[in-house]
Amino acid sequence: MKTADGRIRDAMRRYLISRGALAGGVLYRARGPLPRGEAPDGTGSRAPAMPAAGAGDPGEPAAPGVRPAATGTVVRTSPAGPRGAACAHGAQDRAGFTRDTRSSLQAGLFEPGAAAPPDLSALDLEGLRAEVARCTRCPLSATRTTTVFGDGDPRSRIVFIGEAPGREEDLQGVPFVGRAGKLLDKMLAAVGFDRSGVYIANILKCRPPGNRDPNEEETAACEPYLARQLELIEPAVICALGRVAGQALLGAGAPLKTLREGTHRYNGIRVMVTYHPAALLRNPNLKRDAWEDMKALRKVYDGTA
């Protein structure tokens, strides 16, 4: 006999299947094949470590290239993160939800099948931000402090995308604050970007309890907001920060090592993947490779790769 948790997940799955959004454990929207494998430049010399802020070449960006036709996007599954952590909302269960949230789930208050996907096509960025602020399309609406929509210059030709808000982001409503955010600022400055001149967002607009990875239902529920956000910003390049963001944008299952190779496409926008700054804080030895990624990203942005 299924548990209540299983029944809730089944209800979510039935709804997603009914929308054609879920098949074989992989969430996707059929937009044609996903071009892969555009070779990176790969000619830059290696640096011993990520330079300090301001050490990069702030050269003028080149004009954006012609945007190709829309292509496929795949939203993937993700392994579970840390479980059972405590938060301001109380002790959490194995899925990271508090007892109150679990009760709401069992009462059907957050069942995705109860709410049709919103029509976002007429919304501008501020309208979209307001729509996100009142969103209850997934259970994370019950545990968030505030939504984290995005930050930076909406006219930017480059967008950086992380996986989901963390504790500080959830409190402040701004992506990439705290230690990881400060390191991201340095990574940007190292290749001549200023935080105020780029746009930063996440796959999810609400914090998963205990900072666990987003699950497939949450990713599928939130994906329309990111898709519309990117449609409005029209960046030339996306930089996915970390495996979770890279997999959500590009496809299920590929390891970060593979995702970091070359450039990819999301709805016709060039995508590159590098480490999440939090991973670099945990393992500074990765900064060497991250520096190579950032140099390659800059070349793609400049149109020289």
Ligand code: SF4
């Ligand atoms: S994570 Fe996204 S889909 Fe879920 S409640 Fe927040 S805004 Fe809505």
